[in-house]
Amino acid sequence: MDFQATIDADGRIEPRDAMPDGYRKTLIRQIAQHAHSEIIGMQPEGNWISRAPSLRRKAILMAKVQDEAGHGLYLYAAAETLGVDRADLLDLLHSGRQKYSSIFNYPTLTWADIGAIGWLVDGAAIVNQVPLCRCSYGPYARAMVRVCKEESFHQRQGFEILYTLCNGTPEQKAMAQDALDRWWWPSLMMFGPPDTASTHSEQSMAWGIKRHSNDELRQRFVDMTVPQADVLGLRVPDDGLVYEDGHYRFTEPDYTELYDVVKGNGPCNQQRLAHRVKAHEDGAWVREAAAAYAAKKEARAA
Amino acid sequence: MIEPLWEVFVRSRRGLSHTHVGSLHAPDATMALRNARDVYTRRQEGVSIWVVRAADITASSPDEKDEFFDPAGDKVYRHPTFYQVPEGVEHL
Numbered sequence: 001m002d003f004q005a006t007i008d009a010d011g012r013i014e015p016r017d018a019m020p021d022g023y024r025k026t027l028i029r030q031i032a033q034h035a036h037s038e039i040i041g042m043q044p045e046g047n048w049i050s051r052a053p054s055l056r057r058k059a060i061l062m063a064k065v066q067d068e069a070g071h072g073l074y075l076y077a078a079a080e081t082l083g084v085d086r087a088d089l090l091d092l093l094h095s096g097r098q099k100y101s102s103i104f105n106y107p108t109l110t111w112a113d114i115g116a117i118g119w120l121v122d123g124a125a126i127v128n129q130v131p132l133c134r135c136s137y138g139p140y141a142r143a144m145v146r147v148c149k150e151e152s153f154h155q156r157q158g159f160e161i162l163y164t165l166c167n168g169t170p171e172q173k174a175m176a177q178d179a180l181d182r183w184w185w186p187s188l189m190m191f192g193p194p195d196t197a198s199t200h201s202e203q204s205m206a207w208g209i210k211r212h213s214n215d216e217l218r219q220r221f222v223d224m225t226v227p228q229a230d231v232l233g234l235r236v237p238d239d240g241l242v243y244e245d246g247h248y249r250f251t252e253p254d255y256t257e258l259y260d261v262v263k264g265n266g267p268c269n270q271q272r273l274a275h276r277v278k279a280h281e282d283g284a285w286v287r288e289a290a291a292a293y294a295a296k297k298e299a300r301a302a
Numbered sequence: 303m304i305e306p307l308w309e310v311f312v313r314s315r316r317g318l319s320h321t322h323v324g325s326l327h328a329p330d331a332t333m334a335l336r337n338a339r340d341v342y343t344r345r346q347e348g349v350s351i352w353v354v355r356a357a358d359i360t361a362s363s364p365d366e367k368d369e370f371f372d373p374a375g376d377k378v379y380r381h382p383t384f385y386q387v388p389e390g391v392e393h394l
Contacts, residue, residue, distance in 0.1 A: 016364045066344065073341050077325045080307065086327060087304055143324070150345075287329075291305065294330035 007208050012138040015081040023207050026200065027137050028082050029098070030209065032089045035075035036100035039093075040272050042068045044108040045117060053111060060157050061114065067150050074143040081139045094277045102258060103190050105266030112165055112172075112179035118158015120180075120187040120225065126151050127221045128191065136208030159228065166232045173233070180229065181237045188250075189258040191218040197255070222248050307356040308334040310341075312348035320352050328353075 003019050006012070013019055042065050049065065052058035076086045092098040103121055108114060129151065132144040165176040192198055192214040204210035212220075226248045229236050240251035261269070305327040311320035323342045328334035334353040343351070362370055378384050387394055 014364070016361070018365070063344075066340075070341050070344060073326060074324055080325065085304065146324075287305070290329040290333060294333070297330065 007136055010208070011136075012141065013136055014138045022203070023209075024082055026204060026207070026209060027140065028079055028084055030204075031075055031079040031082075031140055032084075032092065032098055033100060035072045035079060035089070036093045036098060037104065038068050038072035038075060040100045040104045040276060043272055043275055044104055044106070044268075045114060047108050048111060048114050051111070052114075057161070064118070064154055064157065067154065071147045071150070074146055075140075078137075078139040078143040090280065094273070094280065096264070096273065099262065100272075101190065102261040102266060103186050104272060105261050105268045106182070106186055107268050109182075110175050110179060112162065112175040113183070115158045115161030115165065115176065116179035116183040118154050118156075119162055119228070120158075120183050121190070122151055122154040122158060123225060124187050124190040124221050126155060127217050127224070131211035131217075134211060140209075159232075162232055162234070166234065176232065177234050180234050184237050185253045185257075188218060188221070188253040189255070191215075191221065193255055193258065194252065219247060222250050305329050308338070308353045309356050309359065310334075310338045311352040311354070312338075312342055313350040314347055315349055320350065323347075325356060 003013065003017065003023070006017075013023075045061060045065050045068070049058060049061050052061050076089060079089060080086055089098065093100065103124075108117065126148065129144050129148050133141055133148055135141040135144065162176045162179070165172040167173075195201065195213045195215045198214050201210060201213060205213075226236055226241065238251045240249070242249050260266070264270075306329075307325055308328055308331075309325050310323050312323045313320045326334065326337050326341055328337050331353060335351060338351050338353055342348070374380075
């Protein structure tokens with residue numbers, strides 16, 4: 001069966017199948033960007049591991065950050081099945097030629113931000129990622145199945161952090177509200193530009209890479225999240241929010257901010273990338289030592 | 303220096319076969335096993351792991367899959383449904 005027939009029959013494309021150049025390029029770009037996001041996404045949370053308020057919270061946060069590393073690795077492995085090398089993808093990230101999700105260019109100022117990231121950022125990621133489990137490219141879809149299974153723990157632990165704060169002192173509740181105020185709009189931007197301005201959407205839908213439009217997914221996220229904010233007793237910072245015909249009508253985020261952060265002008269762009277590059281360079285001796293040891297053992301066995 | 307690529311297979315529980323779960327980079331087999339444990343079995347997904355150098359795998363070619371698998375195409379008599387069973391015959 002040729003490529004288009006497989007797509008039309010909602011079948012899966014596998015690594016060594018013939019595929020259009022554009023399909024391969026689009027997937028490499030998207031999967032790499034997704035992998036980079038997981039890896040950079042470790043930073044805002046890693047920032048709080050040493051300051052988590054209890055041993056329980058610290059253990060949970062370490063497990064979560066380790067999961068993000070794992071997600072990055074599943075995704076780099078999926079990208080490599082398309083004929084690229086992970087080392088080259090890392091170079092593209094480190095030199096700024098490939099992007100990662102803009103959401104990680106915002107700082108985590110308080111402990112409540114760790115709750116907000118789990119609840120909102122991972123919540124938005126789940127809404128984006130669940131349809132990717134049915135993506136037409138087999139290795140990407142399979143990686144997403146693993147990722148989605150693990151994300152639901154991430155979202156619940158975030159909600160639990162906020163729920164605990166919201167049932168604590170007035171100061172703790174105010175801290176939770178402040179986190180929601182700052183993370184709400186960037187979370188809405190995670191679904192990308194509005195459908196009218198989305199450059200890659202149409203082709204990606206035709207190829208079965210994308211299953212729903214940005215605006216559809218954004219609406220799904222808002223409908224899911226607003227009632228959860230009510231349970232927390234927090235106010236979503238949108239005066240235009242009304243419930244109508246089974247959906248919450250909401251104010252669109254300011255997309256000029258999204259474009260600006262994508263361009264590199266967010267609060268933490270430089271810090272995130274510099275930290276990533278330094279971590280990679282600082283780890284070089286470990287990779288070299290492991291390779292030298294492997295070579296020595298191989299030489300002895302020969 | 304590029305670390306070799308390893309394909310990872312995990313037996314999720316006793317009684318089941320090892321199944322391919324993904325791949326990873328590691329300098330040698332021992333490290334590949336350890337990395338595979340951390341990357342693919344953080345939630346007790348496995349009781350046994352195999353790692354195989356991706357370069358050591360010989361695979362059938364997708365371009366030739368029609369010719370390659372053709373010989374099985376016209377041998378319907380290999381399936382039990384090919385045979386007529388007279389009415390009333392049981393346990394056959």
